């Protein structure tokens with residue numbers, strides 16, 4: 001693609017007004033740098049439309065002139081999808097002004113929001129109506145619903161409520177020629193042909209720009225039982241999950257696995273402390289919603305009897321509950337403080353979690369014996385973040401040079417076990433070149449055809465999701 005002309009840029013600026021257009025490199029820096037700073041971009045213009053109509057007019061100009069547009073919401077994505085290329089040819093369209101909560105409907109259990117609404121603000125608006133919007137992730141104070149839907153975000157409560165896709169009833173989308181599709185429906189049942197909404201969800205801005213959404217709300221749980229449990233092995237955690245589901249009447253809303261090394265990092269770099277007096281090779285953080293008193297005690301007794309758990313503590317207050325969650329949520333940041341970290345985000349069937357951890361860890365350590373493997377995360381969904389920290393004292397740049405080799409190991413085991421190499425972060429730029437290898441020719445061709453159909457000029461987020 002060529003650089004947009006001055007005239008094209010002026011036409012776009014005229015749509016939003018000078019105040020909402022950024023052309024100065026220093027002012028646009030925060031839009032150009034991705035969360036991990038692996039894919040910094042360069043752009044002649046950041047446009048910040050304030051309405052769907054403005055998004056539509058900007059995209060129509062891009063379509064007329066063949067200008068590439070990169071949509072960005074909260075810019076917390078982890079696969080390089082939300083920043084522009086470095087060649088200065090792409091315009092960045094930020095949804096950050098479109099933050100309105102349009103309607104909370106407590107009767108229909110829905111909330112209608114603009115795409116730039118911050119996830120935490122949506123949760124709070126739901127709570128004010130005594131409802132729950134259950135999508136929850138560590139970036140919730142920064143990420144925005146347009147980005148959550150475009151990446152089909154998962155997070156902590158997928159076990160009970162599903163991922164972003166499962167939480168969405170309707171969408172409004174600006175198509176690549178600027179036309180607006182208003183699919184803001186509140187229906188739970190609507191079998192009138194192909195599901196267009198699901199095509200846009202998870203498409204990472206490559207098929208259309210989401211401008212608003214109708215989301216599902218749920219009754220707000222009145223009480224949580226949150227427990228931190230010491231388990232001897234990942235297989236014990238898998239078995240504990242089954243007991244937890246059974247004995248709670250399927251009321252487990254979260255089930256996170258973490259190894260001791262994750263706690264070591266967290267205790268070293270933060271004020272968080274292991275709530276258990278004893279060390280254990282593995283821990284589970286689980287949360288039950290609205291269960292009868294004593295439910296977790298019964299689960300724990302059954303687990304101890306089968307040697308699946310050695311110790312546990314139940315949060316006795318909201319502060320203790322929050323302290324347990326803080327341990328989990330600090331984990332990605334503390335890894336950053338331990339030097340280079342090679343990131344993975346895989347899923348396998350839950351029954352294969354233990355085999356995955358064993359084989360992936362062995363594979364990485366065979367390759368680099370002093371590497372530190374941290375496999376942790378949303379085990380209840382079969383999803384692990386397999387992050388490999390550099391050996392103590394290694395040079396970060398040199399270690400990161402092993403990214404492809406280490407990732408080949410962690411991905412290879414996932415694929416062997418019929419898993420996925422991107423459980424929740426998407427493909428973006430980081431994984432797009434792997435697409436051909438992980439999809440059958442038929443599946444790959446269908447994806448290419450969808451892209452051609454929805455974006456025939458290739459102006460929407462070029463170079464993301466599919467290989468160029």
Ligand SMILES: Cc1cc2nc3c(=O)[nH]c(=O)nc-3n(C[C@H](O)[C@H](O)[C@H](O)COP(=O)(O)OP(=O)(O)OC[C@H]3O[C@@H](n4cnc5c(N)ncnc54)[C@H](O)[C@@H]3O)c2cc1C
Pocket residue numbers: 035070071072073074075076077078080081082083095115136137138139142143144145146147148149150151152153154155156204205206208209210211332424425428461464
């Ligand atoms: C600390 C931390 C913890 C995280 N934890 C989780 C987790 O538990 N689960 C999880 O799934 N993810 C997690 N993530 C990743 C990230 O937060 C999510 O992917 C989030 O959903 C991205 O939202 P965003 O608003 O920041 O999107 P952005 O980063 O702005 O964009 C992400 C992608 O969506 C596209 N896009 C953005 N807005 C639109 C739009 N309106 N229309 C069309 N395309 C659009 C962008 O072009 C890009 O490809 C985490 C990230 C961080 C930094």
